Amino acid sequence: MAATRLPERDYGGRAMIKLGIFFGGKSGEHEVSLMSVGSVIRAIDREKYQPVLIGITKQGKWLLYDGTVEAIEDGSWEEIAQQAVEAHPEKYEIIMYGDSPLALRNRIDFALPILHGPYGEDGTIQGLFEIMDIPYAGCGVLSSAVAMDKIVARDTFASAGLAQPKYIPTNREEIQREGSALMERVEKELGYPAFVKPANMGSSVGLSKVKNRRELAAALELALRYDRRIIIEEGIDCREIETAALGNYSAEFGAIGEIISANEEFYDYDSKYKEGNQTKLCIPASLTPGQEKEVLKMAQIAYQAIDGTGLARIDFLMDKHTGKFYINEINTMPGFTKYSMFPLLWQETGMTYAQLIERIVELGYERYYAKNRRQTGNQ
Ligand SMILES: Nc1ncnc2c1ncn2[C@@H]1O[C@H](COP(=O)(O)OP(=O)(O)O)[C@@H](O)[C@H]1O
Ligand SMILES: [Mg+2]
Known part of the structure; x- marks a missing residue:
């Protein structure tokens, strides 16, 4: 026992x-x-x-x-x-x-x-x-691993019926074996602009937006420095909308925010972290009540699809032309700086930084005890 x-x-x-x-x-x-x-x-x-x-x-x-x-x-x-x-x-x-x-x-x-x-x-x-x-x-072994791997996460979101950009998973071996066939497929199925991402990375490290074949080839090479598994995605001309989850298996949500990236092309590493950059966080995001409802509904489905516990930040791409929401990703350990979206989205609801940490610890203990009871058969 x-x-x-x-x-x-x-x-x-x-x-x-x-x-x-x-x-x-x-x-x-x-x-x-x-x-x-x-x-x-x-x-x-x-x-x-x-x-x-x-x-x-x-x-x-x-x-x-x-x-x-x-x-x-x-x-x-x-x-x-x-x-x-x-x-x-x-x-x-x-x-x-x-x-x-x-x-x-x-x-x-x-x-x-x-x-x-x-x-x-x-x-x-x-x-x-x-x-x-x-x-x-925070999240356990499985949910952390699923959310971290951009290919497995997309497959998981797909089976939960969530809308997302079209994507093609690939890997080093395939790129080396049939790079040009792969690039043709990208052009046919996704078109430009496309995003090339290492499957297991974050903070936009190793990630590129590409507009032609030359850039695509260079982006694949760059991404391969970070991972042998790569995902290529259809580029959405989008607004970036994020929300913050707290809870075990089912989440409560903080406010919904929008990122207006300093780099107009996409939200790259410098726009995220460089001192004095012009990135803006709009909290709350300017959305209609119907759009807010849609974001929270999708966020709950996504959180449960990965079996989330503790906390997560759930990110969406909102098509600027059609208004459609696509799930982008779940970050199981979101940025926690004073200027980071996750704590700010909770502050908007009245929760202080200290209370937020308290809640995260509480949820960790709750899950620990629930699991322990199950293992010992001591329900
Ligand atoms: N399919 C896409 N369409 C449009 N923009 C995208 C797409 N995928 C990523 N981006 C842009 O690239 C940024 C980083 O990509 P993301 O998948 O969130 O990786 P990371 O885990 O590094 O944050 C996003 O915040 C967004 O600006
Ligand atoms: Mg991201």
Whole structure:
């Protein structure tokens, strides 16, 4: 019988929860995580949570860190943490398995992975928490993996009957074997402009909008640097509409917002994160009540289709000409900076940043206990 980590009644009444906050990570979105985590650390309720910061380097090394938030944001945390562990391994070392006081399971009560992209948002670290029996925030293994993989996500949305851009999945082997036949197919079935995306990535890294065959060939090559699986999509001339979900298996939604990207072509990395860029977030988005209803209906279907838990940001493309909504993607660990859509969409409903984090932790515990009861047959 699996032991429960904290008795259910203790949640809420417990003096301090050791909140393991994970940041950095091995993915191309390492820097994005550094930007997000600062706002989370600043916002958490210190009466209730004792933050235990665990930074993950780009090489994948886990380092316990007790320095400043500023040093996380400017990247210097890594050296500070490295020196600390060398000087005081008895205090700073993290042991993955076993029951030593240094073991991850004894260092934290709850895991909050503020990690984006591969190894953070794709089910892998969630699997580690499951195996270690550590309750954690956000989507589980399957829903994280499904949402992260743009091909599997599209197939899942298709079987849930959601409208989306036409798409062609492909991979390195196919591109090498029959690149020109593939490009002809793209031209015939999707046309230009088209979007070429690595299947497992985010923050527009490795993603291109292409308008002719030369650009298509270059975009495939670029995307292959990030993943062996690639998706090519019909380009929609669109407004970008997003909403924020909170809930286990069925979601409540925050406001609906619109992104007006600094780059008119598409919402690229610089328009997302570059200091001082001209991207605007309009909250609430200017939509009719009927359109809002449609977005929320589709968002609920999408969230349930991936079996979402905890939180997610659900993004839509709204055809500028027809007004039709297409699901674009679900981000199971959306950006969390002060300027990020997800926390702002909740603030619009009156929820503060600290309350939002509280709710995310609560939902993580709820799912953990529900699962644990099921496993022990102790309904
Ligand atoms: N099929 C599409 N039609 C029009 N624009 C698109 C399409 N797919 C992506 N985009 C643009 O590219 C941006 C990034 O694509 P997205 O699929 O959201 O990847 P990421 O996971 O990197 O955010 C979107 O925000 C949008 O501006
Ligand atoms: Mg996106």
